[in-house]
Amino acid sequence: MPSTPTERDPMTSSGPQTQPDEKPSAASGARTARGHSVVIKGLHAYYGQTHAVKGIDITFPANEVTAIIGPSGCGKSTMVRCINRMHEEIPHARAEGSVMLDEEDVYSPKIDVTTVRRAIGMVFQRPNPFPTLSIFDNVASGLKLAGMRGENMRERVHGALRAVGLWEEVKGRLNSPGVGLSGGQQQRLCIARAIAVEPEVILMDEPCSALDPVATLRVEELIDELKERYTIVIVTHNMQQAARVADTTAFMLDGEMIEHGPTSEIFTTPKDERTERYVTGKFG
Amino acid sequence: MESSVVNPRPRLLAPAPGARRRKAVNRGMEVLCTIAALLAVAVLLLVVISVLIKGAPAINLDFLTKNPVPFGQTGGGIADSIVGSAILIGLATLMSVPVGILIAIYTTEFARPAVSTVIRFCLDILNGVPTIVVGVFIFGLLVLGGAQSGWAGAVALAAVELPIVARSAQEVLELVPGSLREAALALGLKRWRVVLRIVIPTAAGGLITGAVLGVARVAGETAPLLFTSSIFSNFGLTTNPAQAMPNIPVTIFTLSESPSPQDHAQAWAAALVLILFVLLLSVTARTFHERSRSKLRS
Numbered sequence: 001m002p003s004t005p006t007e008r009d010p011m012t013s014s015g016p017q018t019q020p021d022e023k024p025s026a027a028s029g030a031r032t033a034r035g036h037s038v039v040i041k042g043l044h045a046y047y048g049q050t051h052a053v054k055g056i057d058i059t060f061p062a063n064e065v066t067a068i069i070g071p072s073g074c075g076k077s078t079m080v081r082c083i084n085r086m087h088e089e090i091p092h093a094r095a096e097g098s099v100m101l102d103e104e105d106v107y108s109p110k111i112d113v114t115t116v117r118r119a120i121g122m123v124f125q126r127p128n129p130f131p132t133l134s135i136f137d138n139v140a141s142g143l144k145l146a147g148m149r150g151e152n153m154r155e156r157v158h159g160a161l162r163a164v165g166l167w168e169e170v171k172g173r174l175n176s177p178g179v180g181l182s183g184g185q186q187q188r189l190c191i192a193r194a195i196a197v198e199p200e201v202i203l204m205d206e207p208c209s210a211l212d213p214v215a216t217l218r219v220e221e222l223i224d225e226l227k228e229r230y231t232i233v234i235v236t237h238n239m240q241q242a243a244r245v246a247d248t249t250a251f252m253l254d255g256e257m258i259e260h261g262p263t264s265e266i267f268t269t270p271k272d273e274r275t276e277r278y279v280t281g282k283f284g
Numbered sequence: 285m286e287s288s289v290v291n292p293r294p295r296l297l298a299p300a301p302g303a304r305r306r307k308a309v310n311r312g313m314e315v316l317c318t319i320a321a322l323l324a325v326a327v328l329l330l331v332v333i334s335v336l337i338k339g340a341p342a343i344n345l346d347f348l349t350k351n352p353v354p355f356g357q358t359g360g361g362i363a364d365s366i367v368g369s370a371i372l373i374g375l376a377t378l379m380s381v382p383v384g385i386l387i388a389i390y391t392t393e394f395a396r397p398a399v400s401t402v403i404r405f406c407l408d409i410l411n412g413v414p415t416i417v418v419g420v421f422i423f424g425l426l427v428l429g430g431a432q433s434g435w436a437g438a439v440a441l442a443a444v445e446l447p448i449v450a451r452s453a454q455e456v457l458e459l460v461p462g463s464l465r466e467a468a469l470a471l472g473l474k475r476w477r478v479v480l481r482i483v484i485p486t487a488a489g490g491l492i493t494g495a496v497l498g499v500a501r502v503a504g505e506t507a508p509l510l511f512t513s514s515i516f517s518n519f520g521l522t523t524n525p526a527q528a529m530p531n532i533p534v535t536i537f538t539l540s541e542s543p544s545p546q547d548h549a550q551a552w553a554a555a556l557v558l559i560l561f562v563l564l565l566s567v568t569a570r571t572f573h574e575r576s577r578s579k580l581r582s
Binding site (some may be wrong): 084086089091114115116117118119121122124126128129130131132141142145146190193197 | 471477485
């Protein structure tokens, strides 16, 4: 790929966080401040014969962070992967039910799965930057490989890097390999890559479990900033993290949604006995 | 520590019973494994050194740049065979490497697991087919009723090279972590783009290694060429694949059958040229392999 010359930042800014909000991107028009909610009805997911997700109904409110908690193997990752239709990439896996984004069912046969994934982005447990691409090209990969070029693309990439707080750390070496960063930086790079395509929803599957506490804190701060522009669903094994970042928390057990509600309620006054036993650490 | 006479307590770090025998067995196995490894190296060295000793005297500039002389005369060289081999191997590689890599891409990225298993099985069988059978098959297909030709020879070599390249490309593509494909798909990229711009570049080093190994293998294949490109109508360099092309393996064979000791010396020299070429390719493949592995690991 042709190397992009690193350019001097034309705008002096008071803080990296203010940039994205001040610059409406010309290509997509002014970004709506209000995000989109996701409504799941009757979701079932199977791996072959195994019934992993057994009928989930839940709404993820717009511009909020919803945490999905539950013991290992309860189906939280599976459920989240059904939202952006990554579940069906696994051989012999299938999903039933509806996932509504902006009044359209992502499982509708009229809709192309790649447009679903552009609207619903995903960050994975282990940072997975593309090893053959530079930092710039990694963030641009969702754009460049879909045909975007030039000034527009460069703005988006720089904006994404600023939004995740990586800009100051990497602006001098945008052409160096993406895998040359530390674990926490790589994960923020992956988040930048996901938001560069400007999705409506960001799904995060245990994004901090491979990171050290300092990097984890940095990512959690980032999630708090990102929710102003996106709807965020985060799967987490770590209840304290859910308490720190989430507005709404949902508890899953054995493929079922046991309870969901405002985070403070789930942790202090859960309605279901199983929720209470899990959040007080009696199992899981 | 107190020790009772009735029930003496053993030293805490005393060796367990039978330890000495186990140690001896361990040492014995280490020695056996080392001998086996040295044997393998020794065989290689033996072959290379004996070809070197017997072949080096006949190697000179004339040998490498002149065509063979008519029977009875001395001198001459194998220039036509070198050129012929290069063309045959080149054509075979052009035919088999792209197809082999495409097969590998199909089985690892697009095919259903059942289909991919069947294809893998077929490739493994093809790998095991004796090359003389491949030669006879192509002979029946392309030579019978007509004449030998460089094209037939190239096709026969390609048939041997294809499963090697395809299998090794498959292994390399499977080494690309699934997390990379997932990340690319989750960005909303179409599958062919994921394969072309993410998977293949990541696997590029290994794909090249597989191709180079395929070339190294067919460089010395004789049986396929015996049936398809072994009867040369004229002395002289030819670059036209429509006729049978002289090549190093068949030349080694015919020279060694000749009664003349000069021809034998030339046969050894030709063998030396061939073995050096294969060694060079293998070292190149190894270097690429190391580089691509370190890239995937980082």
